[in-house]
Amino acid sequence: MSTPDFTRRFINLASPRLGAVVTAATDDFFADKARLIDPADPVFIVGKYDDNGKWMDGWESRRKRTTGHDHCIIKLGQPGIIEGFNIDTSHFTGNFPPAASIDVCSSDADVPGSDADWQELVAPTDLNGDSHHYIEARSEKPCTHLRLNILPDGGIARLRVYGSFYKNWQPADYENEIDLVAAENGGRPIVANNEHFGILANIMAPGRGINMGDGWETRRRREPGNDWAIVALGHKGSVEGVVVDTAHFKGNFPSAISLQAACVETGTDTSLPVQSQFWQEILPKQPLTADAIHEFREAVDVIGPVTHVRVNIYPDGGISRLRLLGKLSAE
Structure with missing residues (x-):
């Protein structure tokens, strides 16, 4: 439906x-x-x-x-x-x-x-x-x-x-590292090329996933390429760390993940998929394993304030949670 x-x-x-x-x-x-x-x-x-x-x-x-x-x-x-x-x-x-x-x-x-x-x-x-x-x-x-x-x-x-x-950000919030894409901080899903087994919004939820259905999971890819999604941060900020959780995904986790990001000043949600192909890479392709928490710091390219992130999974599969750690931008 x-x-x-x-x-x-x-x-x-x-x-x-x-x-x-x-x-x-x-x-x-x-x-x-x-x-x-x-x-x-x-x-x-x-x-x-x-x-x-x-x-x-x-x-x-x-x-x-x-x-x-x-x-x-x-x-x-x-x-x-x-x-x-x-x-x-x-x-x-x-x-x-x-x-x-x-x-x-x-x-x-x-x-x-x-x-x-x-x-x-x-x-x-x-x-x-x-x-x-x-x-x-x-x-x-x-x-x-x-x-x-x-x-x-x-x-x-x-x-x-x-x-x-809606977050009423206080001056002290700009000094602390937070999860910029968390639902409770105003993060929201924009689009995923496929959500056959689990919706994109799940990866922004608090805590760890309760089961395999509590994550974003695509159908089995039978053609070349990879699956992808776009998320909006709750507030413009600089991404300094990434956490990818594949909890409960054991035979269907992606083999790798990469992230691209941009500070989007104009356009609509519908226009983002085309633009996102050319966004700057902030996390080069990193291997993932089953049912595990993966933390990335040194591999993250801190490019300054961004508003949107493109998530690329290779070639398909499911992730339970995504945390984009960083500080709010005062701009």
Whole structure:
């Protein structure tokens, strides 16, 4: 199934491993609100029931017998700029809401109070059962909370919130070495020539990969050449060290990796693949091994501030994490 561009160029901000949590719901009688942001794809288990009825993999409220509607509140791990959503009703057929809307706000509380300035980001939108609903909607300001309104009741399997984290950099941050491409520092995927077994965004996630599916992995290459990807740093900076982790990739790790980089002043994400072929090499071709952390310092050519990095893997395969260590540029 083809998905919109924003699902590949941005990360899922509503990911528990990035600190997101479901903090409140008006009702979750049939299915726990926490399942709404479970990173795993929803499943349907025939014949599975609990004390309240049929077990469903998502958030589901009881049948409403009064006016009004149900809602659920998600707190992001840190402020983010939202670019789009996937409201997923997979496996909800006779119990999905006819419509939904989404509000956003910024608050320091787990559950924003009555004085919260909620702003509608997604107007009431018709939903279908057992379907993905991709909605492009950009927040003009960083937000910390989302309120998913279901009209009037029912169940949603998953909510994915695509965007990038907003960092309010402090003067002290410019003195310290950080991971310039980490998702929590505003890094984001741009494009990969192939993501058959694992998406590019995974390599920016915190911690080590939990399994082979928690990385970027391409299909087996049956033609000359090599696979590649482009990532954007969270802030312009100078790359001084590189860490490549092939955790869990044992029979399918790339034989080698190289990196190119540039300070991109103009253009669009779509124009980058052509330009990137001629970017300056900052890490010449280095061998990789299975299920291991590879650290590179002496081999890195520090060329000054850059904004984007091209990752070349030879000839194909998967890597779990990429860390681009360096300092922020004050330019």
